[in-house]
Amino acid sequence: MIQQQQTMILSPYMDIYDLIVPKDNLLRKINELIDFSFIYNELLDRYCLNNGRNAISPIRMFKYLLLKSIFDVSDIDVVERSKYDMSFKYFLDMAPEDAVIESSSLTKFRKLRLKDMNLLDMLINKTVAIAIEKGIIKSKSIIVDATHSKARYNQKSPKEILMDRSRKLRKSVYEVDGTMKDKFPCKTTTDVFGDEIDYCQRLIEVIEKEDIISEYPKVKEKLNFLKETLADDIEHLKISEDKDAKLGHKTADSSFFGYKTHLAMSEERIITAATITTGEKADGKQLETLIKKSITAGMNVENVIGDAAYSEKGNIEYANSHEIKLVAKLSPSVSQGFRKKEDEFEYNKDAGMYVCKAGHIAIRKARGGKKRVSTSQTDNYFFDIEKCKHCHYKDGCYKDGAKSKTYCVSIKSDEHTEQAKFQKSYYFKEKSKERYKIEAKNSELKHRHGYDVASSSGLVGMEMQGAIAIFAVNLKRILKIIG
Incomplete structure (x- = not known):
């Protein structure tokens, strides 16, 4: 009650x-x-x-x-x-x-x-309303970008997760008192998950009996983390590592397993909108949603500032139809005028490669056609056929026995003449200088508010974590500007 x-x-x-x-x-x-x-x-x-x-x-x-x-x-x-x-x-x-x-x-x-x-939108809208009421937000531009958060459990088995937590706890104890090694229970030698749970519980009991050692901050932090994992997430550990988390790509050679938070921020560094997706989703596809959410929150949007991921053809058309200036550099691989199967292959600007709907990224690309003749050139993206052979989506995509799997993109930059002209203007170049601000905001979320790793399992938990973290950074920013 x-x-x-x-x-x-x-x-x-x-x-x-x-x-x-x-x-x-x-x-x-x-x-x-x-x-x-x-x-x-x-x-x-x-x-x-x-x-x-x-x-x-x-x-x-x-x-x-x-x-x-x-x-x-x-x-x-x-x-x-x-x-x-x-x-x-x-x-x-x-x-x-x-x-x-x-x-x-x-x-x-x-x-x-x-x-x-809908905690995410509610808390963001509340802080934006406060910022507008106090005259903090005066700009008519939003800066857009995406930041990634690793899944709490990554791609480890439940037993590996607990082993990792207990290992870090033991290490912190040894830094205080190396003789504690003789008091700890014997590590498990089986692959039974229940045995690892029992071991962790006995480890916790031994450490908690040592009043002085257990009160050391570095020990206490790891101890509480292991206890919280056992108490709060034992159901998730038994079921799976994290069913919602997906593999995303930061560069052509590096990847992460988790989620993406797509952000829009005013030039005053107040976050005005956010959407949270699984890790494999493309940045550019979220632009329209971020613009609409920012307007709903109270922003007057005349400019959108972003990187090349947001310069795809659909975003240029949407911005033009709503009289919004899109300050995002064109990329031939993103902003091409024609390509097949647009719903099955999405461009990852960090890696500079296309990703198929199964989440597999191209392993290399090659330019085809005559040089300096844009209408006859193509970018050919090659995929790992070993993955294609066992893919759930191979029907209609990969033909059994084929020695390669490619995706071709025709480069037709002529269809983006107006955007290309705008890109050379003084206005575009000056507005582009504001984009660094959102990189700093991403860093603040990750390094000061624990947003680099999901605090729980599942997309719902990630949205809740994002809502409260963004609420916190917006309040701190408002206070700083007022102060």
Whole structure:
């Protein structure tokens, strides 16, 4: 049950916050910047109003998740810190003497209260509205790009995942006390997943008995991570590594297994829209959605700034029809005027290769036709036929016995004359200089908010992680500009 109105905090110790939480504290400034009651209103219908025991305020639960993203810590660590960090308690609207929640409550909150919500758009739109209200967003341009996040479980087996977590924990313990090796249980020698679970649980019990060692930050962090993996994700470990994650390509020689977050950002570095897809999806296909979401959030979009991935023919046509200037350099392989099977092969600008619908990337390319005669030239992309032989989509794509599999692209840049002229203009060159800003934003998400690796399994979990991380970076940016 949830109370129909939020209660005031009556405690004789509330004045302590004015003494020990400074005025310029980040969490104090966030509390003063935004009224979190919108979270209460959005989640109200997900609680019972007249039956059962009182539930913890959804605002407080959401703030726990926000703290987790801002400080890049585990569920256990964010709850532990809220026991003694008065800035955390102040931010959580708690009295200094109040008890904290059980960390497992955060798992239930994510699964039961936030599931099936369009949290990503809601939180972005809220921060954009604040930025517009305070006169921060003045530009009429959005910068677009995509960043990747590796799957939490990569392509390892469940047993390998636990072995990796326990190995890192043991290593951190040895750095403190090498003699602990004699106290640890014997490692498993079987391939049975249940045996590895038992080993991890016994390892945790041994370390927790060592009060001094278990309190070392580097040990405690790895210990909590292993415990959270066992407690929060044991179902995912038993089922599969991550069914939603897909193989994507960063360059022709490197790949990742996970997800992509496609971002749009104003020139003031406020993220105005985002879509989250599996790793193999092409960047350019998300442009129309990012523009529409940015407009819905309140942006007036006159320019779109991006790299060559966004200069495909369909995007140029969409931008022209909506009187939007597309500041993205043309690439013959992306912006060609004609190619077959456009729905089956997509261009990966990082690798400079085409990817088939099975997610396999071309292994090399070669130029065919007469030089300096664009209408007769083609780019031929060659695929690994060993993969084609066993591919689920080979019917109609690969003929049994064929010695090669190619995809040919006719280069017809004449159809992009206007875009090519625009690309040479002073306006285009000046606007292109703004693109670096989104690279810095991607780096901030990854290195300060743990966005380089998914915190849970599945696309839904990735969307939830993205929503809260983007909400956090937008709030921090707004505060920086105001300050």
